[in-house]
Structures are given as C-alpha cells and as structure tokens.
Amino acid sequence: MTRKPHEQDSPDAKSPVHVDELSKRIIEQLQQDGRRSYAAIGKAVGLSEAAVRQRVQRLLDSGMVQIVAVTDPLQLGFLRQAMIGVTVSGDVQEVADRLAELPEIEYVVITAGSFDLLVEVVCRDDDQLLEVINRRIRSLESVTGTETFVYLKLRKQTYAWGTR
Structure with a gap:
C-alpha cells in the first residue's frame, strides 16, 4: 500500500520511539x-x-518524522490558499476522513470551539476554491456550515517546533 503524503496514522498505530x-x-x-x-x-x-x-x-x-520537500504554492501556480472552518452534525471523524481524501485539502484538524474542523486548501485560483467549498465540502451531508479565511499574505511558516 502506498502512503499518501496527507495521511496521518493515529498516535498508537506505530511503536513509540524514545526521543531523548x-x-x-x-x-x-x-x-x-x-x-x-x-x-x-x-x-x-x-x-x-x-x-x-x-x-x-x-x-x-x-512515523514521528517525515523528510519532505516543502514548496511555495504561489511559485507552483497555486494562487489561492485558505483555511476553512467547518461545522458538522453527526460524526466529525467520518467527515474529517472524507475531507482528508480530497487532493486540494492539505490539512485537516478536528477542533473544539466555533468549528468542528479546520481544513487548509491550496487551489489554482478562486474558481477552484469555489468548486472545493461548494461542491466538495458543503455537499457532504453532515456539513452544516463553513467559513472561509482567504490567505492574503504568508508572514511566517516554520517547521521547527517539537524539540525545544
């Protein structure tokens, strides 16, 4: 079975590693x-x-570490990024799993607060963003609402957490 980049195993799916x-x-x-x-x-x-x-x-x-190439979506022609807050009625984990299957969605997290899920999307343009929101996310039966936060400019993105 090939592992897709966006798939994450549950914390207890692999044997724990001592991190000294x-x-x-x-x-x-x-x-x-x-x-x-x-x-x-x-x-x-x-x-x-x-x-x-x-x-x-x-x-x-x-599974604690992955070594990957991090790209700049803008330089690759993906002109629209957004975080979408999703509210759900029913099984949040099931909706999260379905959203994680969508290729435009890079990040899915189950949250507490105003939204049940936060999903990050990377799209070619506003038309693709509309397609993802309207036909792929909102069309799921359990999704009761969304709120989209369009990225205007990325000021900081690091991957240096977890060791200090």
Whole structure:
C-alpha cells in the first residue's frame, strides 16, 4: 500500500520511539536542512554517522518524522490558499476522513470551539476554491456550515517546533 503524503496514522498505530535530547538535536538538524548528511549531523551532535543513520531510520519508521520537500504554492501556480472552518452534525471523524481524501485539502484538524474542523486548501485560483467549498465540502451531508479565511499574505511558516 502506498502512503499518501496527507495521511496521518493515529498516535498508537506505530511503536513509540524514545526521543531523548540527542534525537531532538538530530531532528533540529534535519529541520534546518532535510538534505544534511548523516556525517554532518553526527559532527554537530557528537555521534557517529552510523548512529545518526540508525536514529533517523527509527524516527522515520515510527512515523514521528517525515523528510519532505516543502514548496511555495504561489511559485507552483497555486494562487489561492485558505483555511476553512467547518461545522458538522453527526460524526466529525467520518467527515474529517472524507475531507482528508480530497487532493486540494492539505490539512485537516478536528477542533473544539466555533468549528468542528479546520481544513487548509491550496487551489489554482478562486474558481477552484469555489468548486472545493461548494461542491466538495458543503455537499457532504453532515456539513452544516463553513467559513472561509482567504490567505492574503504568508508572514511566517516554520517547521521547527517539537524539540525545544
């Protein structure tokens, strides 16, 4: 079975990995540059290349870490990004799973508060955004409402959390 980039396993789906200070320092190195060599990481954290390779492989196998290329949607021709708050009647997890299957949706989180779900979409243009909201999200039987927050400008996006 091929793993899709947007799929996330439940926290207990894989065996837990002990994350000590050395592993956190390795993760920090990879957050700065996911292409950094094991030798360079080992030098920075005081481990051998083989020890770093082994630790990184455990982190990857556990699902705790993914090494991916992060793109700028604007430079790839995706001119519209938005966060959509979704209210649901019925099974929120079922709706979240259905929304996670949509290729335009990059992020799905179940929330507490004004919305049951928050979903982030990346679209070519406003026509595609309208299609996603109107025909793909609002058409789901359990969806009772949406509120769309269109991104005007991205000021900060980091992936350095989780180790400090």
